Amino acid sequence: MKQLQKFYPHLLAILGFILISLVYFSPVLQGKTIYQSDIVQYTGMAKEQNDFRAENHTEPYWTNSAFGGMPTYQLGAKYANDYIGMLDDALRFLPRPADYLFLYFLSFYGLLLVFRVDPLKAFFGALAFGFSTYLIIILGVGHNAKAHAIAYMPMVIAGFILVFRKRYLHGGTLTMLAVALEINANHFQMTYYLFLLLLVFSVYFTYRLYQDKELKELPKIIGTFAIAVIFAIGANATNLLATKEYASFSTRSKNELTFNPNGSKVTTDNALSREYITEYSYGIAESLNLIAPRLFGGSNAENVGTDSKLYEFIINQGASPSEAEEFAENVPTYWGNQPIVAAPAYIGAIVFFLAILGLFHDKRKIKYAFLTGAIFSLLLSWGKNLGFLTDFFIDFVPMYDKFRAVSSIQVLLELCMPVLAIMGLQSFFIEKEDQWKSLKYTGIVTLGLVVLLFLAKGMFDFTTANDNYYIKAYGEEMGSAFVNALKADRASLYAADLLRSGFFMLVAFGVLWSYHKGKLVQNTAIIIIGVFMVGDLVFIDKNYVNNKDFVSKREMAEPFEATESDMQILQDTTHYRVFEVSGNMSSARASFFHKSIGGYHAAKPRRMQQLFDYQIAKNNKEVLDMLNIKYIIQTDEKGQEFPTMNPDANGNAWFVKELKMVNSADEEMKALDKLDTKNVAVINTTEFGVWLKTEPKSFAKDSLATIKLDLYRPNHLVYTSNNTNDGFAVFSEVYYENGWIATIDGKETPIHRVDYTLRGLHIPAGKHTIEFKFEPQVVKTGSMITLFSSIGMVLLIIGGVYFERKREKSMDNRK
Template sequence: MKALKFTKIYPYLLAIVIFTVASVIYFHPVLKGQKLNQSDITQFRGMVKDINDYRAEYSTEPYWTAASFSGMPAYSVSAYYPNDFVRSLDKLLRFLPRPADYTFLYFLSFFVLMMALKVNWRLAILGALGFGFSTYLIIIFGAGHNAKAHAIAYMPLVLAGVLWVFQKRFVLGFIVTGVAMALEIYANHIQMTYYLGFCLLILGIVEFIYALKEKVLSSFIKKAAVILAAVVLGLGANAPRLMAMKEYSDHSTRGKSELTINADGTPKEATKGLDKAYITQYSYSKLETFNLFVPRFMGGGTLEKLEENSNLYKTIEYKLGKKGADYLTEQSLTYWGDQPIIEAPAYIGAVFFFLFFLGFFLVKGRLKQWLVAATIFSIILSWGRNFEVVTNFFIDYVPLYNKFRAVSSIQVIAELCVPILGILALQAFFSSKIAKKEKQEALKKAVYTFGGLIVAGFLLAHMIGTFEGLRDNTYLSFESQYGIKNAVDAVIADRKAMLLTDTIRSLILMLISAGFLWYLLKEKLKQVPVILGLLVLLLFDLISVDKKYVNADDFKSVRKIEKPFIATNADKAIQQDKGHFRVLNLAVDPINDGSTSYFHNSIGGYHAAKLGRYNELFEYQIAKNNMQVLNMLNTKYFIIPDKEGNLQPQINQDANGNAWFVDNLLIAKTANQEIKALDSLDTKKAAVIIESDYNQLKKENNFSLQKDTTATISLEKYSLTSLVYKTQSQKPQFAVFSEIFYQDGWNAYIDKTLVPHYRVNYVLRGMKIPAGTHTVEFKFEPKVIQQGKIISLSSYGLLILMGLGWFFYIEKKKHKKA
């Protein structure tokens, strides 16, 4: 009996061991304690330093950061939420060092999905390894897109739970769907979860159509209700996170702008989300889609190393010698697509795509229809601006679609669906229920179709492709800079050579894969050797591409990763000033810089979802070097490079300070007037306020401004969540504070009594101060966290109680029947 039980669990234990070993071997530097150098994470460390310092000092969450963009909610930067029990489960599953932990999650989650599809465990392991080593899923680590990897890793687990429900395994499906959705949301990459929603919707549509055909609509409704309940509870478990993000999203660059003019005064396109050009900036061209199965179809990543036998290398070597050629071809601009930059091609694999086509001809029923439809759907939407009819429809009419950029990343659906159908194809091919002749015909059709597609791509590239890249001017400048002629022609020749080489590579991999299956049909090979052969081929196919982009060379010591920035002399000099102020670093692009935030409260920062009004202030005023605006933000120091490139601190004596009284309020009727008023506003003497707020202000005891030259206001105490000021005046005054206005969290108190405060100068806080001596305090007290806390606790309770109650109900029914 014990041996039997071990036999049942042996495949699962073996799978976990294989996944652990595979994850650690690929990222083997983690065994030496090294960490992957990730550009986005490096910037992130700068962004979160003040949050981490606050946690360490107060053992609580601030939910606000002052280090970036003059201050913003920390919800989308780094925040731990109450009742976040799913965080403990996630930690348990991610027991390996990063990024091996996410890779393990890829494998494990896909393996569970294969179990839900009743796939043989050997094939499930093969599929899991192939899914996890898909090039896109590996290269996102290099860029530091950890949250994206985290969310993708839980996608198969959510699908597993949903499929179990459709199989009428209601208790298991309900619990897995609820828990998996909670984990998916916890990963905190809403864009990936949103795309998963499309995949689930397409599955639901297919199931609905079959329910209508089979006249079992009531059964479908029951299943859909169970899935919906599980998803809602999974979302509810993350209520503080979701509610905070929703609240912040409305105020961020993802929300609707009130401006109707651009920075240059021209009319601005009305939008409720991101600008269309920004959303579709990263769009796949139709031709570029071929790199899903021919890796360097368009030259690979933006930067590729070229070997000594390349045309560009030889051209440069002829003029500059070997050292010059080594240097200039180390990071060659071989990519000739029209995306601004890509780390690597989103290569799913020639082996998997061949199996996908085999599945198209061999697998029957609703699963195939769902997977094929979802794959086509994701590829079409990834074309973005290159297929505007569809893209514009989704941006204009599909809820939330306009909140996300980089439409090319919707290909994660194909990254998931292609391997699933590929493994189902193998399962069907190994099945004795399908006639040998049918398998043989499907195999031939797959070879002809997929092989023909590869060849067609090669021919189309030469017929309609230019092989010219966006950055070819770099090579045009070689002639004047180095005296190198024909550099562009040389790199174009290399792009064509890459295409030829990888086209042949994909054809060979397809033929070898087909050969394994052909010999199985001819009974010259057994099933297990075929599975092992395909596994080796699949891993070679993917890992040989992955290693070009993320490998051991990308790891560094913990010391360098944990402390990525070294304070310059300028930083050290500024840090001698213990006051509360801000810094503008002019040695970098301030709007894409996390390094300054590591040492100072920065005017800039590094985040894709900044506060919308602050982003507009940057575009309309700071980018134009409006010193009055910089003064009102209390920009006390500038970091400026000298002629030798050394960074120097420059003090701004005209900074307005932490708070000041103004003599006059200018009334703006629209957001346009608000921001334009800053063009010439003397921010020390006057402030601009929107008309509705001014009317409300006047209602407060008939408030009117009265000049008092003796009035004083000073910051007495500062922390991320509390700012305390002392005021003294003989007459009522209006104070402006150099702090970012965010009403959904910041409360103002005068002598511990809650009072209203208003947005002034487009982004700052302002409030009426009565005559006399007073203590003014701003506290960050976001209600959304407390509200979400109750919902999350209730959701966890319901998920557990409903699951257990259902289980015992079913068990009781079984005993009655017995």
């Protein structure tokens, strides 16, 4: 009974998290799902894979519907023995996106319990973390993997802290499971940022061990982490190995070309350019959005209402009230440094107030570790606006140059600040000494900052470089008037949100002062602060993610509607590719219906992207032909789509007369500038030189020679060739070094990369059956490692429970 009473508050908290998650995303109870733009694109790219899985009850691990062909490792491929994935599914039992919100709450609640925070404060702290505006907006746009990885961060930190507290069994077990779940979330950028934060904590805890003369415990701590991490990695081996293999094929790998599409010299061989990495850099002053949401305008699509200057401007142009109101719902008020912002990264005025209180009042030194983590992430989020630090990390810190959108490292701050806030709230009620002094200083700092920013309003001009677009688009007179109205609304938002944040800080100050004076009891004070703290965030969140964003499940399952062009093309039942010009290689719409060379992915196949940049974008039709692009979807002057048939497409496979030898990737690419792809194939001798020493370089091409595709599956292709001479065939399929096996009449034969990105085979004279099968060894190897690691994890947990109970029993006997 006592045990039940002990867990009763936690059970209530969990039930509260479930209820609040479902209420916030209430349309899920009606069977609806949230419309997420990124998931729409994923649905387009994964259509062939998902259809194959549904029909064959197995994984293809390859799709031809996106970027000409690529592995599905980063498109939601399912692997055998993924028991950590099953555990994750069990934790995320609510309908999406309520499942991620619940996971935010649950994980952060667990972290606060490690700090011995009582359930009521931990409950409100978890809500404050989960409703942080950035964490909600990423659910709105469909950054599910990012949300997934962020959700497990607090759990990893909780295990990490327990191990350093020398609770090796509990901490090691939690670390092992949490790290395994974190890796399983499959967003390596967020996991990498978490690792950087853990390095900060490691320095702090090691210093504390040194101070306490307990460095002898360090080998045990390191050993515990080593065992936990090894098994966590092993339990995700298939995904990790497959991702590592694919990385060298993607745009995240080293650039082999030494010249740009415009002919200029490439100055770095980094996978991503410095400009691309830092394109989304948080403005230094813009960081104040953390405490006042629309200080820099909020978002690129803000609702300014009918009392705004923009509304008045539109009315004065002769628009009806309904037209003006509709316009005012989607106004580009954002005037910060980033190209596009869907919502400000607001952590909450009361969260900020309580975090400052924690710095003044909490006596635990660990607060400095969280403060350091917050400042560290803030500085790195400034990106190009703090160039010397960002350049240092790009140039010298391993793997930092593999990730873009450096502003997203602010998630560490958005984790650290709520921890400091609840530490402040907790310590205020426990440590009576200097209570008023700490509260007074907190009020001076936080409210003083609000007043200072209010007085500094005149220092800002509320303009952005994008404003010039409106002046050009609307004309000098009207455009200038539009921008002036826009600037007035930005200034209004600036002042209004500072007053709003000041109000919430005053509420927190007043409630804690009332408690200090004995006018409120502790739980009443906590509930009032908690309700205002969470309410503040929820009201801001609802501006950006609300019930209007939900649609029927069918609409998300089939997000694209076939156009007349699609319907016309689909009447052709042969196998070919489609190029949608307006998609510009960055849309997965065409992939939903056709075999497309476009798609939408943060790690595209590198060589296909380069073919587009260096050749297709320059209207090199021969490259379109060799990719078997039979249809091109174009747009006329009126914006109407129409399909054009390419009668010169090379087909699924063809024999060539000659192999053109080149010695570098540069020469490969340049050779495509003027290449008769139907008769000549380019091959790089530096990679396939051994084979070329014994093989002919030219071939007799019989006009009657044929090679025909008989069977198509994304992972299995069967051709029949008939040629009176030995020949070399080019296949309009993307070359991928690992996994594809080619056989001629059942005998394996080497595949060679030709024409920069396609497959080529030497085929002897006569009639032959040629097969390509995708049987990735990395999946087989990874699945075995995953199985044994999962078994090892279970045995470790069982052994740990057994020895813990044995230890407790021994201690009881001594009593």
